[in-house]
Amino acid sequence: MRAGWRRALCWAIALIASLSLSLLLPVHAQESFFDSNPRSSDIAPIPQVHPLPASLNRWQPDDQGDYFEQIEPIAMGYLIWSRFPIRVFVEPSDRSNWVDAVQQAIGEWTVYLPLVTVDRAETADIAIWCRTPPLQWNRGELGRVRSAETRFEVGIDRSTDPPLLAHRLQIWLRPDQTANYLQAAARHELGHALGIWGHSLEPTDALYFSQVRNPAAISARDVNTLKRIYQQPTRLGWAIE
Numbered sequence: 001m002r003a004g005w006r007r008a009l010c011w012a013i014a015l016i017a018s019l020s021l022s023l024l025l026p027v028h029a030q031e032s033f034f035d036s037n038p039r040s041s042d043i044a045p046i047p048q049v050h051p052l053p054a055s056l057n058r059w060q061p062d063d064q065g066d067y068f069e070q071i072e073p074i075a076m077g078y079l080i081w082s083r084f085p086i087r088v089f090v091e092p093s094d095r096s097n098w099v100d101a102v103q104q105a106i107g108e109w110t111v112y113l114p115l116v117t118v119d120r121a122e123t124a125d126i127a128i129w130c131r132t133p134p135l136q137w138n139r140g141e142l143g144r145v146r147s148a149e150t151r152f153e154v155g156i157d158r159s160t161d162p163p164l165l166a167h168r169l170q171i172w173l174r175p176d177q178t179a180n181y182l183q184a185a186a187r188h189e190l191g192h193a194l195g196i197w198g199h200s201l202e203p204t205d206a207l208y209f210s211q212v213r214n215p216a217a218i219s220a221r222d223v224n225t226l227k228r229i230y231q232q233p234t235r236l237g238w239a240i241e
């Protein structure tokens with residue numbers, strides 16, 4: 001248990017490091033539910049399996065397989081959401097291509113995990129920014145190219161009783177790119193944010209590691225992988241003692 005907590009503290013430090021890089025972003029406003037400074041009395045929960053959300057429970061994996069072995073659990077376990085709908089903030093933008101791509105990606109993924117858009121970044125689980133990813137490469141992020149990037153942070157949600165070990169994600173997606181690219185990148189990065197923290201080796205999957213001429217839609221293998229991830233234990237979403 002102590003070792004588990006030391007890991008929690010370690011991630012909190014990683015979070016603080018990313019905070020200092022993001023001073024220009026409004027996401028870390030005072031009213032956030034998210035506490036990045038655990039107390040010494042906080043004890044990280046033991047890893048447990050959450051019930052599957054109904055939408056994933058209904059999904060019947062077919063014989064196309066998955067790429068679960070490519071997915072890396074973090075120290076806290078798999079990046080699994082356990083409270084639904086997942087709250088997504090989309091930065092307002094007059095770049096209609098960008099907004100359309102992000103909204104379409106949200107619509108595609110919400111078939112498998114319920115998503116809802118919220119109008120304040122501080123109350124969101126996932127914030128999507130219409131900007132170039134901030135410079136800096138450290139733990140807790142998974143980028144493909146510098147035009148799109150996803151990072152996670154682990155902290156404590158003290159808005160609940162008891163408080164929960166929580167995570168949240170930020171996606172940066174640069175707007176000055178073709179509609180085709182934006183579409184594929186929004187779908188891909190949102191897949192990371194929903195828990196697919198790794199890449200497929202097949203170009204027919206949305207989470208393929210590289211850009212391709214004809215980007216894939218969300219494939220059966222993507223969803224098979226997502227479902228397997230959500231069947232794994234995690235410390236995230238469980239009560240801090």
Ligand SMILES: [Zn+2]
Nearest residue numbers: 142143144188
């Ligand atoms: Zn990626």
